[in-house]
Amino acid sequence: MSTQEAVSTEEAADRWEAVRDLPPSAKLVAKVLDYNDTLTQSELADETLLPPRTVRYALNRLEEADVVDSRFSFSDARKRLYSLKI
Numbered sequence: 001m002s003t004q005e006a007v008s009t010e011e012a013a014d015r016w017e018a019v020r021d022l023p024p025s026a027k028l029v030a031k032v033l034d035y036n037d038t039l040t041q042s043e044l045a046d047e048t049l050l051p052p053r054t055v056r057y058a059l060n061r062l063e064e065a066d067v068v069d070s071r072f073s074f075s076d077a078r079k080r081l082y083s084l085k086i
Helices: 004-016 024-035 042-050 052-064
Strands: 068-072 080-084
Touching: 024 042, 024 052, 024 080, 042 052, 042 080, 052 068
Parallel strands: none
Antiparallel strands: 068 080
C-alpha cells in the first residue's frame, strides 16, 4: 500500500467517525445518502428497505450527530430533502 492510499484510507475512516457509534439503521441511511446526492424520507425508505418509522429515527440520530443536512423541497414543500454533510 502506498503512502497516498494509506492517507486516503485514514481520511475515509475519519470522515465516518461521527457515524461509528450510531445504530445500524443510521449507518445504512448515511451510506445510501453517500451514494445518492439528495433523497426524501420516502425515497430513503425505498432504497434501504427500512420501514418509514425506522428511517425517521435514523435521520433524527444523524441530524443529532450533525452529519446530515435537511431542507424543504422546492417542488413539494411538505417534503424534506436530506443530504450527507461528511
